[in-house]
Amino acid sequence: MNELPSSPIATVGTIALYLSYVLAAATAATGIVGNARKNPRLVAASVYGLYGFFAMIAITSALLVYAFLTHDFTIKYVAATSDTSMTTSYKITAFWGALDGSLLFWVFVLGAFSTIAIAVNARRHRDMIGFVVGTIMVVQVFFITLLIFNKDPFTTFLTDPPTNGQGLNPLLQNYWMVIHPPSLYIGFVAATIPFAFAIAALASGRLDDLWLGSVRTWSLICFFFLSFGLILGGRWAYEELGWGGYWAWDPVENAGLIPWFTMTAFLHTAVIQEQRGMMKAWNLVLVILTFFFTIFGTFMTRSGVVQSVHAFGKDDQIALEFIVFMLFFLIVGLGLVIYRLPRLRNNGAFESFASRETAFLVNNWILLACAVFVLFVTMLPTITEHLFGERKTIGAAFFNLWMTPLGLLLLFLAGAAPLLAWRKTTGERLIAQFLWPTAAAVVTMALLGAGVPATRALTPVLDDALRLPVPLFTFGLCAFVFGSIVQEYIRGLGARMKQTGSDPFTSLVGLVLIKRRKYGGYVIHLAIAVLFIGFAGKTWDTMVDRTIAKPAVELAASKQPVDASRFTVRGYTFQYEALEQVADDNKIATYAHVTLSRGKEKLELMHPARNSYRRGTEPTSEVAIHERLSEDVYVVLTGFDTDTKTANFRVYINPLVNWVWIGFVFLAIGTFICLIPQGLVDLVSGRPKSALGRAADVAGLLLIVGALLAPMVAAARADDEPPLRVAQAGPPAEHADAEVRARGHADDSGWSHRYRPDSPTAEKLMKQLVCMCGGCQRETLFDCKCGFAATERKKVLDLLAGFDLTKPGGPGAAEKAVRDAFIREYGGEDVLATPRGKSTWLVPYLAIVGGLVVLGVITASFVKRGRAAAAAAAAAPGVSIADEKYADRLDDELRDNDA
């Protein structure tokens, strides 16, 4: 009789997991009860309990990693996500490669962060640290509950464990997998720390600004890693997915973006609370919402409520548990805010519309509107499915209709807010501050509008019928932001030089170090402008499909002219040189060698490829990108025939796309400036180290997390070196229609160039209809490269052939007829990229515009009250400041405080 498979690692790991669960629950109870009953011993015990919990989870995580490294395929999770051919770095990344491990990874990262946060802040916040520990541990209890009762990563096979695993999804076998998920998880998890402090402040009644100072660093870390994770995801999609873009408003992408909006809003209004003692309740709500959205994003990807290439799959039980958890914390958090509302009154008041406070308030509203809009539209398919039985989906085009104007408003505020003073900016000052940045914007728009016709491209905004030259406005606003930030630096530098008498360089360093939150924030604003330059380029990108029958090598060998192997796109010449196949243990890679030239200048030899995996997973593309600051040339091998050497190419010309990556670099620099520890500033300025400085030093250590990933990335990139070259036969370039449909989504069929639109009406329709192959995650017929999409495009062209598109009203009637035909065929509007229902655009319109109106009314009443309060204060008998001794002491304090 065969022995039952056993795994000591699984046994010990499961025991460690259960012990962690018990410890988490006990620590949560100890911390909360200890703080509530003001029992310092219980609170102190809970702090050590938290440290012990992290150690237990570290044991659990280490055991799982050990199982991966030692190929313990008796554990189902290890068998499902790894195999013997994977390198060490990918085995370690397989830890977070699927749902079970990703949950454990979440618990581990939260354990690490909470250990640091508590160790740094336990003394300073000892009167509420028990509540902080309790809150964090309740979150941990939830995740460990999911692990133990739903997704135990140590579950073993009962019989016949495999001798080898299934390996990681090929799409995940690249260096981005090493850094993208961890950075996003770090961003998500970092939002828990400010949340815990906020709940503790509310529960304990310590509602002064002390908690705000302690969470500032964590909020910045959350902001940075969310940004990092989002950009990495975009870069990954750009390099690996082969659709020429970097952002598709995928639900899981949106899951990371929504908390980014609310955390950004919090970072701004936290400054208002520190400066003016206002927005206290609002800040607490934002922190709670940010945490809620991080959990909601996790819920979206792990419950199956949304369809996404990133999603882990469908699990109704997990969905229910997440819903209960989210509701619990939302009710507790907002309930505490309402309970403490009388003590959260503003100390200050809005006194003018032309003030930095008002600009921050509008900025907050727009950010919140973005978050709610993206959330609503992302969840719309699930909502409509449950309410109406029909799953309506929204394509990227609808997101862009709304996010474009909101984004431009944010861009404007990024430049305008730094120009405004606190409390109020008088008319004369407004003109002086806005003059040069506005001039920069106007001049930029005039020059670009006259000299670069592409910037005048009309883009739909809010509605398809409303088209504006969005790129031109974008560049103008970018110039406005640049002008504003440069002006701020110059004037700040001037003031500093006058104050200290130092040279410009020393003054600049001093200015940035002393006022690092302000000037680091300005660099981040600059980064946003640079990002928008990259976004603007998307409006005039180009995509073409070409098929080349024979490579130049074969044409030359048969003494035929090589011109037949060339094609031209927007001034670039592509010469298809040869087709080659190489193989390794994992896959067979087919490379096409393409020479890129511009005029007579040879730019690069490019190697777009297709990979077919031995384990039967879907083929993938390896795109070839020629990067320039002005534009990228992006080549995808969409089909090939190894017998005839025919190759199909899709070429994208992506203007300004590299500015997106450059923008992130600026964002990172700005964030690092904000995170410079006080200890470093004290060291440079020769001051004694403050307790806050010591605590903030830890922030620098946390950023070492990113540096620690670098060796893994380097190792993973080394693993991507070209393997042994062996020629083997490959799949044919094209298939019959029936076979293509039967294969579903198979974008190596070489059909991407077939049945391309021959009129603007055809192109518009193909961008409105989605591919229903079920494998491409609902790309439009225009973009999808599979054969199924090609046959659907043919259907569109055949239907349009029956209409006269030249007569007035012809295109409109044709569009309606074709759309109706597809809706009838597929039994609903699921085939449309954007639903036609009025409610779909009406709801965000009402919410956002209506909200702005309400905000305006509320701000007006705030300003009116604020002015009355200021007038009353001015009229009231004042406190005498004739006490020169105290005035002298104050002057001494001001002199010593080089802020």
Next chain:
Amino acid sequence: MREPARPEPPLPPRPLPPARAVGGASSLIAPLIAAALLPPGWMFIAHAHRWHLTPSVIVLCLAWTAVVGAGYALVRAGNAFLDEVPDDWFTAGGNQAELEREKKSLVRAIKEIEFDRDTGKLSPADAAALLVAYRARAIEVIKALDLGAIGMTPRERILAEIQARAQLERQAGKAKAKAAKATKGAKATKDNGKPSKDNGKPAPEAPAATPAATADAAPAAEPAAVEPPSVDTPAPTAEAPAPAAATPAAVIEEARASDAASSSEEVAS
């Protein structure tokens, strides 16, 4: 009829004990034991793998470190029930800390206003108006910090404030009289062609009343209502000599002396 019990005179204030580390000042035995356990465990793991330091061995060593760490933390958690903890654990910082934070916040705000003025966001007039209010509040906070540092009771603080204000008014009155005298002397000199003793210096201006701290200042740390002076407190007279230096300590001593005097008078009566 029994007389109501007289309140005991307040005890001298006790300074706040320094904050102790979480878990108290534990001995070094536990961390030493934990540190001592680590190397044998690592060596055992390495030995079991024949000293081939592969990534899996390193991971196991990290796991052993976590095991020791977990044990240490749990021992410390248990010890926390036995360790001494400060009595003021749940009054961390107290009022003084809040005042310090408010002071720092006001100093930051003042610096920000000055910076905005220097960079052109605020006109000098607007900045001056804002600075008056913020400076007034900051001075109030510094005063409150001084008074709090001496460990005064709220009643002592109120009495001290009243005494200080009365002192200020006396000084203001004297300064006004001096200024008037100087102006008269300068005028007489001008008429007679003789230089005045003050050499034509302008008379020091009487301290001007300035606008109160605006609504955005944090609520005052002291009680809002000022208790009217007790009937037993001797009222200051115009002829009463002013103390040489109006320091808080001197004012407090005077307040305590008057308190003690009034108490003994009540006892006598």
